[in-house]
Amino acid sequence: MGMFDQIKEAMQMRSEAKRIQNEIQKIKAEYSNGGITVVAKGDMTIDRVAISPEAYEEVKAGHPQRFETMLFNVINGALKKAKDATQAEMMNMMKAGGGAGGLFGK
Numbered sequence: 001m002g003m004f005d006q007i008k009e010a011m012q013m014r015s016e017a018k019r020i021q022n023e024i025q026k027i028k029a030e031y032s033n034g035g036i037t038v039v040a041k042g043d044m045t046i047d048r049v050a051i052s053p054e055a056y057e058e059v060k061a062g063h064p065q066r067f068e069t070m071l072f073n074v075i076n077g078a079l080k081k082a083k084d085a086t087q088a089e090m091m092n093m094m095k096a097g098g099g100a101g102g103l104f105g106k
Contacts, residue, residue, distance in 0.1 A: 020090075020093065021043075023042075023089065023093075024041075024042035024043055024086055024089070024090075025041055025042060025043050026042065027041060027042030027082060027085050027086055027089060028040070028041055028042075028047060028082070029041075029042075029078055029081035029082040029084075029085050030078065030081070031074055031077035031078035031080075031081055032074065033070060033073065033074050033077065034055055034070040034074070035051065035052035035053075035054040035055030036049070036050070036051050036052070036055050036070055036071055036074045037049070037050040037051075037074070038050075038074045038075050038077070038078040039078060040075075040078035040079045040081065040082035041082060042082055042085060042086040042089070044079060044082060044083065046075065046078070046079075049075075051071075055067065055070065058070070
């Protein structure tokens, strides 16, 4: 393989990696519990947090640790769902492309 072919292949791999990254960023996973809802994206960032007035009652009742624990668990639940969805999507891309090589246009 010549240098031109290697550069061309590297550019194709970069383009495919950007496409995959864009697809991953579209993935959203929602997790709710105790009046707290968190939406995480496939890139493991938090898209949205919603807290109902009822969830604040723990803090008002003098139990902020319970609220913090609920929030912690909901965030981790949303991130786990996003991770699982991202892994499933990556597996689908690999199957559609004929293995890892298919991800990069081979």
